[in-house]
Amino acid sequence: MMTAQTRPQESCPICGQLGDVFLHDLKDKLFGVPGKWASQRCRNGNCRSIWINPVIIEAELYKAYANYYTHSDVSAGKYASAAKPVGFRALYDRFVKQSYWALRYDYGVPDTLIWSKYLGLLVYLIPNKSFYMDTHIMFLPAVKNGRVLDVGCGNGERLELLKRLGWTVKGVDFDQNAVVAAMENGLDVDCGDLKSMNYPPDSFDAVIMSHVIEHVTHPRELLMECARLLKPGGRLVMLTPNAESFGLDYYGRCWRGLEPPRHLQIFSQPALEQIVKQVGLNIVTGKSMVGSHVLYASHAIKTGTPMNKGAAKLRMHNVLFVKWLTIVESLILWVRPNRGEILVVIATK
Numbered sequence: 001m002m003t004a005q006t007r008p009q010e011s012c013p014i015c016g017q018l019g020d021v022f023l024h025d026l027k028d029k030l031f032g033v034p035g036k037w038a039s040q041r042c043r044n045g046n047c048r049s050i051w052i053n054p055v056i057i058e059a060e061l062y063k064a065y066a067n068y069y070t071h072s073d074v075s076a077g078k079y080a081s082a083a084k085p086v087g088f089r090a091l092y093d094r095f096v097k098q099s100y101w102a103l104r105y106d107y108g109v110p111d112t113l114i115w116s117k118y119l120g121l122l123v124y125l126i127p128n129k130s131f132y133m134d135t136h137i138m139f140l141p142a143v144k145n146g147r148v149l150d151v152g153c154g155n156g157e158r159l160e161l162l163k164r165l166g167w168t169v170k171g172v173d174f175d176q177n178a179v180v181a182a183m184e185n186g187l188d189v190d191c192g193d194l195k196s197m198n199y200p201p202d203s204f205d206a207v208i209m210s211h212v213i214e215h216v217t218h219p220r221e222l223l224m225e226c227a228r229l230l231k232p233g234g235r236l237v238m239l240t241p242n243a244e245s246f247g248l249d250y251y252g253r254c255w256r257g258l259e260p261p262r263h264l265q266i267f268s269q270p271a272l273e274q275i276v277k278q279v280g281l282n283i284v285t286g287k288s289m290v291g292s293h294v295l296y297a298s299h300a301i302k303t304g305t306p307m308n309k310g311a312a313k314l315r316m317h318n319v320l321f322v323k324w325l326t327i328v329e330s331l332i333l334w335v336r337p338n339r340g341e342i343l344v345v346i347a348t349k
Helices: 058-065 087-105 111-125 129-136 157-164 176-184 219-229 246-254 269-278 292-303 316-335
Strands: 019-026 037-042 050-053 147-151 168-173 189-191 204-210 230-241 282-289 342-348
Touching: 019 050, 019 246, 087 129, 147 157, 147 219, 157 168, 168 176, 176 189, 204 219, 219 230, 219 269, 230 269, 246 292, 246 316, 269 282, 269 342, 292 316
Parallel strands: 147 168, 147 204, 168 189, 204 230
Antiparallel strands: 019 037, 037 050, 230 342, 282 342
């Protein structure tokens, strides 16, 4: 891979304040971008966000994604079931998943399965399972004839699921290979950055971004465009790594959420909520959640376990340790609710 040109980033890209060196000599242990990177933490006590310094210039950011995992076929995705599942997986998808979404988010189930709606209650008995079910559909309640835009849709895994649940879906991503994979599966996806698409204002009932805003050079401008595209009463939902997470403190430079040099900034909850308000949206929910997948990946990085497309197969004793760590974090969140791995911010226009 060619070396990308960088520039210094001395001040916080979110609030503009200066920062202090947080971690240095960071390497890309996931996708092999050459170079060493440092991160800084904002001195502003109301921000406390983290950013990378130096940063790859905007025109060459694409070089950091040459080996990125969004190049795979949508049919292999974890949200969609384009190749229909069989056996236990089919029963789980049909009864438990659909039942949970029907129960919590008012998605319909066939008349013949009305009794199964309450199987969704089983999800609440499995620690952290409801969170993953929620993130699969980005916390979106059913909207009749609803239109959803997925910014940074990748190869369209989530769009495929939302389409099956009744949404009219639209996606945008700058990764051409991922966009081609999505289009080959019949999804309406454009290639490029959101602002250049010039979609009509007030045209979507929901705009979703899963682990996107940490990748963009101008996060406030992106949020302004999202606000412009939302219908009145429309919903913006974002997931992003948490700059104040327990996992960051525990794993340090091995924390999965750092991902140098692609994660340009990592938000704290107050910082992310603040810029959402600045673009004229109203916060509905702001919280942090346990992200066991982040802890698994962080442990893989720490132990040198090979990773394939962002996933790793840990040895059993490491798996048990991370499960224990997940329980510890769950308990911490009862006392320190801002310490989860993943930030969830939901806002309305």
